[in-house]
Amino acid sequence: MSNEIVKFSNQFNNVALKKFDAVHLDVLMAIASRVREKGTATVEFSFEELRGLMRLRKNLTNRQLADKIVQTNARLLALNYMFEDSGKIIQFALFTKFVTDPQEATLAVGVNEEFAFLLNDLTSQFTRFELAEFADLKSKYAKEFYRRAKQYRSSGIWKISRDEFCRLLSVPKSTAEQVRDLNKRVLKPIIEECGPLLGLKIERQYVKRRLSGFVFTFARETPPVIDARPVEARKAEDAGHWTKRRRVRRGVHDH
Template identity: 30%
Template sequence: MQEAQIYKANALVEASYRLSVYEQRIVLACIAQVNRHEPLTDQQLYTVSAQQIAAMTDTKLDTAYQNLKAASERLFERRVTLYKAPNGKGKPTVEITRWVQTVSYQDNEGTVALRFGTDIIPYLNQLTEQFTRYALADVAKMTSGYAIRLYELLVQWRGTGERVIELDWLRDALQLEGRYSNIRDLKRWVLEPAVAQVNELSPLWVTWDQRKTGRRVTHIVFRFGEKPNSKPTLPKPSQRAERAAPKLSLPKAYVEQHKGVDEGLAEADQRLLFEIRTGRRELPQQTA
């Protein structure tokens, strides 16, 4: 039997949101049920049980019952912020929406049933390009929501072996909202536990280092690859070239003109996009 797979549009992988680990487990267990080959409507109901969560995560059933109910109650309030520019042109729009439109917990059965929000569905269904895929089992036993997010951000660039992430962008993506403003606290409570769990519980190994601009740490450099005994989830052949050399979101000439001395093109592209969407920089007039 084929392992349950997660398919997410890259825009959703890089969106700004915060979910607890149990909220992540509910959402991912439901995403794994989405039939990516058939149209999805906002009326489709997905159900996950405490028994399924306990088996998937190798935890006690009583613990799963307790956490599932609390997580389902919070999940309805959770929002996700997406940044996008239609067809790569025009001014980027900020779209704030909810993960789910309805969620219910059946106490006597220990199950959660939900319907995904209407605006989330296009990021989960009938994806043909610019998406990330991985097995649900890759993250099922992680106990850090940050570890799950880090794994997705690395798997998105699977095959490149390196991803440079700007710290301000990471804080925004994880919705840290002023927490861990000191880099030492960020390392202790976010980066180090997340990296440790990716190394221990996923098919990837990962190391990281920091990069400074002047005296300030501004970027984290992640280097990663498949563990020798793991079975990699490779992108489709038509997408391998794109993953090996990610397309730039901004015109190459613009990125080359504005990149820093020690920045690669992909890193500069990400930094410039962050500055544009946060109002620090104007969108270039010509995007072709």
């Protein structure tokens, strides 16, 4: 399960996941890793599988895990989503089917056709990262920062205003208004957890001595062309370029 990939449209990063804790975020990303490129088909998995995907450290009973799963979808439904092209604001019903069975310890989900574009047919403008790396982060702020940093993995730089940063990471108003609290409760866990992982550096920007925004820089990545296992290749001796390796079955000869 260490190679599970989460991949979604960059538009999803504009949604502030209010009232989500670290476990809710792990539940959501674990589900996202399995429903991507599945269209609106129902995807089922066991609680045991979900625990593995989440790399769950807490010893939650099936009932407790079921509560977290239900809470995750309830929090999604409480959010609003604005379509970029029409300006319509609708309830963020990402899933049309969301069935949690504590007795059977199973979960079945189906993506809403209206939001299927967030998780399907993604060829450009998408965020991609390893689920295990995300799940290993402890702080909800580190997790929320991490997935947005991955949106800018090619450039290795994310410039954002203080207000928008606090909105996206759902920082409480009382914390956002006090720089000391913002540093201690939000930026500190981000630096401690994402710093070594991403090679993260933070430049604070000021306007008239007031903290106005941030420039985050981190290691650049070259995203893979496809998520599937790469085609085995060898270097052609005479041409000096890479070619697909031909697979010849035993007993079959070229003519």
